[in-house]
Amino acid sequence: MxxxxxxxxxxxxxxxxxxxxxxxxxxxxxxxxxxxxxxxxxxxxxxxxxxxxxxxxxxxxxxxxxxxxxxxxxxxxxxxxxxxxxxxxxxxxxxxxxxxxxxxxxxxxxxxxxxxxxxxxxxxxxxxxxxxxxxxxxxFAPKKTLHGVFVEVYGVGILLIGESGVGKSETALELVERGHRLVADDIVEIRCVNGNSIIGQGANKLISHHMEIRGLGIINIAQLYGVGAIREQKEVQMVIKLEAWNQTKVYDRIGTKGAFIDLLGVKIPIIEIPVKPGRNLPIIIEAAAMNERLKTMGYYSAQEFNQNILRWIETGAAQRDYYGKEDSY
Missing domain, CATH: 3.40.1390.20 (HprK N-terminal domain-like)
Known part of the structure; x- marks a missing residue:
């Protein structure tokens, strides 16, 4: 900073x-x-x-x-x-x-x-x-730069971070192809405004809407997809960390425990998405964006699921389903 x-x-x-x-x-x-x-x-x-x-x-x-x-x-x-x-x-x-x-x-x-x-x-x-x-x-806002890709998905500002080569730019390119917008690629400048909002933009406005795709080179998103595919700046509302799939690591499968990352003193929700062949990352990120919008409206899917399970157990239906079945062996 x-x-x-x-x-x-x-x-x-x-x-x-x-x-x-x-x-x-x-x-x-x-x-x-x-x-x-x-x-x-x-x-x-x-x-x-x-x-x-x-x-x-x-x-x-x-x-x-x-x-x-x-x-x-x-x-x-x-x-x-x-x-x-x-x-x-x-x-x-x-x-x-x-x-x-x-x-x-x-x-x-x-x-x-x-x-x-x-x-x-x-x-x-x-x-x-x-x-x-x-x-x-x-x-005068506190500032710093981060290595990542910043996109807007369904109105939610999502900062993609992860190791070099994990597929951040390729994922962002697919999101742009699906109608979402690119804010910055590679180097993202963030600043804290009013003490509680993190605003992100390209560190260099001349090249922020260019994207490096390995094997293809540098492409200009505004020229390829039109000015509707880019934004100058956007509030960072979620951070998604892409990482190579680790067989020994336990990933969150329910989502009841929300994790946060500190950016310039402001806590931003963060989720980790493991990357491996066959996973459709753009669709997962779209679902994460829509789920985040639901949370801002007061609806938490994971919590509702957990409460429904608890109510099901309390009614005794779970015990009847378990003990009422005959052993087939």
């Missing part, structure tokens, strides 16, 4: 589109674009510009909306320039004005001399805050 660092310039250069776009531009203090953003949060500095600096979260991005901007105008009209100068004595990552608000020349000149970047967006404060926090959630 590696720590992510981002500068104000990196934030401006992010390729964000649609509902994720921040619509920002730098209007002053370009020399401060290389300041690092270390806290994934936003501060509204209304109290600070009024002179109250106790618990001032200066290490956060400072957002000026209409209220803060109106108060700045009031300070300047009253000649309270010292309060504005004191505000810039704190080393803030950057300042953002929403609603396309144009700060005064005095404010911009102090920002220039303090080497603090002043940015502007045409978004309203609420929309900008929500979008920036989503961006921060992705940037």
């Amino acid at each position: 590696s720590e992510k660092k981002i500068t104000v310039l990196d934030l401006l250069d992010l390729d964000l589109k649609g509902q994720d776009s921040l619509n920002m531009k730098c209007i002053a203090g370009r020399s401060g674009l290389y300041r690092e953003i270390t806290v994934s949060d936003i501060n509204r500095p209304g109290l600070a510009i009024s002179g109250f600096y106790e618990s001032f979260a200066y290490e956060r991005v400072q957002l000026f909306g209409r209220g803060e901007s109106a108060y700045l105008g009031k300070l300047e009209s009253e000649g309270n320039f010292d309060l504005i100068k004191k505000f810039f004595t704190y080393e803030m990552p950057c300042i953002v004005f929403s609603h396309s608000i144009e700060p005064s020349e005095f404010f911009l000149s102090v920002a220039e001399s303090s080497r603090c970047a002043v940015l502007q967006t045409d978004l309203i404060s609420t929309d900008f805050s929500q979008r920036l926090l989503r961006v921060f959630s992705n940037i």
Whole structure:
């Protein structure tokens, strides 16, 4: 797991589109674009510009909306320039004005001399805050890479892991052929979002939808099967470990004992599927995906089976069936 660092310039250069776009531009203090953003949060500095600096979260991005901007105008009209100068004595990552608000020349000149970047967006404060926090959630989320194949089967994100050559890519290719979608092959990057969700995607977006099939080579899933056969990212909801069949190992045959794997502090259900000739892995994985969806709806097949067996035993029918049969020998 590696720590992510981002500068104000990196934030401006992010390729964000649609509902994720921040619509920002730098209007002053370009020399401060290389300041690092270390806290994934936003501060509204209304109290600070009024002179109250106790618990001032200066290490956060400072957002000026209409209220803060109106108060700045009031300070300047009253000649309270010292309060504005004191505000810039704190080393803030950057300042953002929403609603396309144009700060005064005095404010911009102090920002220039303090080497603090002043940015502007045409978004309203609420929309900008929500979008920036989503961006921060992705940037600062704990991350690591795994060797495996990530697919979406019946809406369930399934991470296939196992030793090299066990058949992960071939299984995923058959799943794509059956109408499911590939998220990433070989190297999967996962990140923890909101402390309880694991989001997976290709570690390299340029090659994540290519697949290596031994004996065939590299194939492009999007080109062969269309864009409907791929996804950019998906929540990891199940891990399936493929392993060569081991005659001495006892595999779970009922499924009443759920196993979990820890991924970045989040427990994800995991099942082990032994691989040997004659087993139809894609159908087994499809059944596992549908069974997982049933579990999220509150239905547990294995538990119901176990309860039915117990009720059958308690009624005495099992004893009558056993002792009522004559010995045929």
